[in-house]
Amino acid sequence: MAHDAQTTVDPNAKTVIRNIGLMLSGDITRPILDADTIVSVGGRITAIGRSKDVDQEGATMIVDAKGTPIAPGLIDSHVHPVAGDWTPRQSQLNWIDSTLNGGVTTMISAGEVHTPGRPRDPVGVKAMAIYAQRCFTAFRPGGMKIHAGAPVIEPGMEESDFKELADAGVKLLGEVGLGNVKDGPTARKMVAWARKYGIQSTIHTGGPSIPGSGLIDSSVVLEADTDVVGHINGGHTALPDREIRCICEGCGRGLELVHNGNERAALYTLRVAREMDQLERVILGTDGPAGSGVQPLGILRMISMLASLGDLPAEVAFCLGTGNTARMRSLDCGIIEVGRAADFVLLDRAQHSAGKDLLECVQLGDLPGIGMVVIDGIPRIGRSRNTPPADRVPEIVAH
Numbered sequence: 001m002a003h004d005a006q007t008t009v010d011p012n013a014k015t016v017i018r019n020i021g022l023m024l025s026g027d028i029t030r031p032i033l034d035a036d037t038i039v040s041v042g043g044r045i046t047a048i049g050r051s052k053d054v055d056q057e058g059a060t061m062i063v064d065a066k067g068t069p070i071a072p073g074l075i076d077s078h079v080h081p082v083a084g085d086w087t088p089r090q091s092q093l094n095w096i097d098s099t100l101n102g103g104v105t106t107m108i109s110a111g112e113v114h115t116p117g118r119p120r121d122p123v124g125v126k127a128m129a130i131y132a133q134r135c136f137t138a139f140r141p142g143g144m145k146i147h148a149g150a151p152v153i154e155p156g157m158e159e160s161d162f163k164e165l166a167d168a169g170v171k172l173l174g175e176v177g178l179g180n181v182k183d184g185p186t187a188r189k190m191v192a193w194a195r196k197y198g199i200q201s202t203i204h205t206g207g208p209s210i211p212g213s214g215l216i217d218s219s220v221v222l223e224a225d226t227d228v229v230g231h232i233n234g235g236h237t238a239l240p241d242r243e244i245r246c247i248c249e250g251c252g253r254g255l256e257l258v259h260n261g262n263e264r265a266a267l268y269t270l271r272v273a274r275e276m277d278q279l280e281r282v283i284l285g286t287d288g289p290a291g292s293g294v295q296p297l298g299i300l301r302m303i304s305m306l307a308s309l310g311d312l313p314a315e316v317a318f319c320l321g322t323g324n325t326a327r328m329r330s331l332d333c334g335i336i337e338v339g340r341a342a343d344f345v346l347l348d349r350a351q352h353s354a355g356k357d358l359l360e361c362v363q364l365g366d367l368p369g370i371g372m373v374v375i376d377g378i379p380r381i382g383r384s385r386n387t388p389p390a391d392r393v394p395e396i397v398a399h
Contacts, residue, residue, distance in 0.1 A: 022069035026323030040342035043376030073105025073343035078285025098296035103345035111174020166197035177204035184223030207237030218243035238265035259298035308365035342377035350388035
């Protein structure tokens with residue numbers, strides 16, 4: 001079963017991935033690396049380079065990539081988990097495991113808001129957040145890393161509540177605006193309290209998505225000053241272009257584009273960020289599970305859409321769903337770099353794509369095929385059950 005997957009890492013385990021055809025770094029300042037081999041020990045990257053130049057002695061696991069490209073494991077910046085690998089929103093099981101089959105190795109909760117009977121009083125809000133933080137720290141289906149326990153702020157919360165949450169290990173706020181705090185001044189005060197204690201914040205942007213949410217326009221977004229502007233392309237209903245531009249130009253915060261938003265507004269935001277020469281602010285999420293369902297390939301679909309319709313080089317588009325998010329969210333993954341977590345997706349051109357290789361396949365709007373997902377240096381899945389079949393598939397040759 002996925003939830004029984006090994007999540008502890010032997011500190012002496014040494015994994016070598018060799019014969020890599022193309023290495024996408026996830027770093028927007030240098031999206032492609034001149035290397036064909038990665039070595040990790042104890043789940044962290046220790047060497048990147050050409051096979052002849054890196055130490056492969058004593059490897060406990062060897063993966064032959066067989067010319068397959070590699071990228072950092074994808075990061076979904078916006079999910080709504082509830083209980084284990086089940087979502088009451090769609091009464092669907094194993095949605096997290098399905099997302100792993102979409103190349104995602106890390107998820108970030110924007111609030112456990114679909115929990116039936118979600119409490120709205122400060123004591124209940126704190127209790128539910130701490131519960132979720134504890135559960136998803138211990139529960140890693142297929143090895144997936146789930147950063148959860150994201151309380152939605154409610155009237156009556158005081159600074160001491162945020163200190164208590166932080167002391168208990170809570171590091172995130174759920175979407176501001178999904179609770180009963182929807183005005184700029186109150187939101188700004190509570191966001192500042194959260195930031196004081198190291199809790200990162202995001203905000204609902206656009207029209208209401210579920211009963212109980214409401215319109216959050218550019219004036220509220222700018223006044224609240226959250227660390228991330230959640231689904232700036234709407235979730236689902238987007239703000240007018242003038243307000244999207246106002247947000248992009250009026251703050252220096254993260255600009256999150258989601259699969260379950262308005263595609264045209266996502267492309268418009270991308271264009272504005274590019275005009276401002278601030279593509280490093282753009283990060284990707286799905287905003288699922290939601291009314292539109294579960295999107296196991298949502299991050300891949302966003303990468304392909306932004307590359308093909310947004311005229312963004314495919315290697316840069318991958319950075320929006322990996323390194324940009326890692327840096328914005330202070331994560332130790334998302335970039336292929338010595339010292340970071342050994343989380344990777346090995347993927348290739350989909351069979352029969354018009355593109356001649358992975359990057360051209362994505363540039364033309366096709367989804368690539370996934371041949372293997374690695375988390376903490378441990379191969380977690382082989383060929384994905386959800387993507388088109390890849391031209392080439394890696395192989396474990398020694399373990």
